[in-house]
Amino acid sequence: MKKAIAIRVRGIVQGVGFRPFVHQTAQRHGISGSVLNDTEGVVIHAEGEEGDLEEFMRELHDNFPPLAMIMSIVSEEIPLIAGAGFVIEESRITKERAAFYSPDVAVCDQCLSEFFDTRNRRHRYPFITCIQCGPRFSIVRDIPYDRRNTSMNPFTMCAACTAEYRDPADRRFHSQPNACPECGPKMSLYDNNKKLAVPDGDAAQAVVELLRRGRIIAIKGIGGYHLAADGLNDGAVLELRKRKRRPFKPFALMAGSIGIMERFCDITPAERRLLESKERPIVLIRGRGRQVSGYVAPGLSFFGFMLSYTPFQHHLFSLDPDMVLVMTSGNISDEPIEHRDETVFERLGRIADYFVTYDREIIGQGDDSVLYVVDEKPYFIRRSRGYVPAPLLSSESSRSILAMGGDLKNSFAVARKGFIIMSQYLGDMEDPLTLDVFKKTVQHFIKIFDAGPEVIVADMHPGYITRQYAREMAGEGTQIVEVQHHHAHIASVMEEHDLHAPIIGVAFDGTGYGTDGSLWGSEFLIAGRGEFERAAHFSNFLLPGGESAITDVWKIGLSLLYQAFGRDYPVMARDADAGNVIEIIEKKINAALTCSIGRIFDGVAAILGISSFVSTEAEAAQLLEEAALRGTSRIPLFTIPFSGTSEIIINTVELTEHIVSLITGGMKIDDIAADFHQSIIQTTAAVCRSLRERTRINEVALSGGVFHNRILLAGIIDRLHEAGFSVYTHRFVPCNDGCIALGQIAVAKELLR
Ligand code: ZN
Ligand code: ZN
Ligand code: FE
Secondary structure, X not given: OEEEEEEEEEEEOXXXXXXXXXXXXXXXXXXXXXXXXXXXXXXXXXXXXXXXXXHHHHHHHHOOOOOOEEEEEEEEEEOOOOOOOEEEOOOEOOOOOOOOOOOOEOOOHHHHHHHOOOOOOOOOOOOOOOOOOEOOHHHEOOOOOOHHHEOOOOOOOOHHHHHHHHOOOOOOOOOOOOOOOOOOOOEEEEEOOOOEOOOOOOHHHHHHHHHHOOOOEEEEOOOOEEEEEEOOOHHHHHHHHHHHOOOOOOOEEEEOOHHHHHHHEEOOHHHHHHHHOOOOOEEEEEEOOOOOOOOOOOOOOEEEEEEOOOHHHHHHHHHOOOOEEEEEEOOOOOOOOOOOHHHHHHHHOOOOOEEEEEOOOOOOOOOOOEEEEEOOEEEEEEOOOOOOOOOEEOOOOOOOEEEOOOOXXXXXXXXXXXXXXXXXXXXXXXXXXXXHHHHHHHHHHHHHOOOOOOEEEEEOOOOOHHHHHHHHHOOOOOEEEEEOHHHHHHHHHHHXXXXXXXXXXXXXXXXXXXXXXXXXXXXXXXXXXXXXXXXXXXXXXXXXXXXXXXXXXXXXXHHHHHHHHHHHOOOOOOOHHHHHHHHHHHHOOOEEEEOOHHHHHHHXXXXXXXXXXXXXXOHHHHHHHHHHHHOOOOOOOOOOOEEOOOOEEEOHHHHHHHHHHHHHOOOOHHHHHXXXXXXXXXXXXXXXXXXXXXXXXXXEEEEOHHHHOHHHHHHHHHHHHHOOOEEEOOOOOOOOHHHHXXXXXXXXXXXXX
């Protein structure tokens, strides 16, 4: 029997070859009808024999193109029109505007082989792309996803490109960034004085030679400029550190093949899959034997490596396959990645000797994504290029929500019916340029996802700029919801795993504003989505000197020592500076109370003499973890004493005393570092067991930036599994404050129900 159905497909289905796929599938199954894009997704009219229609639907579900991401397919029966053939119709604008965009992905193999084919008309053309690959999110200005709404708009396609664009059988059919050397963007190499360094065209050869000579080159990529330098050349890498004013924070590396990376690193199968994925993130992999420059990641045993992903990068590595490049975001210290041609010479002029640029605007800027793998499971550190703005599925929300996230490592999020979209990594709001980019990106997301908020969610920290901005933005009738920081951490894990019943949430964090006005950060919560109870935490200590303690970690060490031993503390220096800090502690002026475990890591690193000052937030903790990797902990393990019933307090003083006893007992620093990690692991599991006894809850969620620590993450998961807990960790967002916006949405959705 013949039947006709109307099918509505939502998800990433535009600009990824979905319509030609529907067209071909329909023809294969003898289906007549039509397919078109509208502002909600794709609409299909299909007529055919019942069995054929079923087959057709099954194939839509199972075999969609690689970049497509189907969120829902809804179909309903309609009257027969009895037309013949299957056609692709003109795009249509509907009332609902909810189209999605593919993230920017790596150039595909087919395009790459054309790129290196001397007979191809796009031979060595850096903007070669097709419906399966290349830029998307970074070039979108507005909906619907049509060329005129992208930064390709100024480029008029030549006859050859137009023919490809219009041919449903061509792999560049409706590929919005379609271009060629005749009609598309052009790449050029400039020197530091904005003078063209080589005639138009083949900049790659010149760039490789400059890199070999130790020069630093700003290269415009997908989401912004990279700063490139020869990663095997100490002089070049050190110079880049000096000019970027970045003494410690590791640089990302790029290689042209896995084989080259393996000269320097051990790569596990899961790491390899990530490295080779179309998202092409930076993956932290363990170094070994032969070394890249010691200035790439000083003191650390993991390197952030990625494979080349743009045609131009592939070109560079084809000219020198042995090359390893530092490819770090083009910015000065913590400013946002530079992506504008108007300002790049001014902003990066003191860093880069040369500039590779092109005449297409980057609209959605973004850094490379960063992941690490523990027990063959991937975890995000930074979710950005390649992943943003793919939607995360979510339970129904009746209202449109904007969640601001936190002030540090910010990503915000928008939520509408049935989906959440996280923004790219934006950085720290105390930097005025970052704040500016944050505000612009919020507005950009509202526009391209048509997501004007009815509800705005922010962290409850009274000093947070994001909270301030939420209040500025909220218009008449906009509801504001405030969420406690660590509740958001745990709620984000719940959202990712679709958990609804209360769980034990362990939020180990740098800092977050608590409901009692102190700085929290070692929280064990009994958390539902809508509410939580603070069930356990480390006992408070003072952060002397306010903000300065974050960089002068020796002050935290001193504070811990003073808390345990008074003025007669047995280790660390007792000089004039120390005297000043002790005075601050005793008078409690300019000293905040905190229980942050991130700060405990800082303090312990200082007590052990591993770190005194840090240039970046996690530096002391990372070096402490490195020491622990070198050391071995002793048996039996030390469980930090804790007490209390309705609110368990873990005794920070006894932890300090324990560490000091190991030092004065003559134990090696690396072994003490290992012992410290094991104590935290042991204690965390013990506290969870104690909470389970009281609450009967057997599910534990882990969140907070401290879980970037591999020893801690793997150790706590292991120990909890041994104790019979179900353990939930992040899957789609980082455990650091990059997850806050997702958690804020989860809490707001519950409160609005
Ligand atoms: Zn391609
Ligand atoms: Zn062309
Ligand atoms: Fe946090």
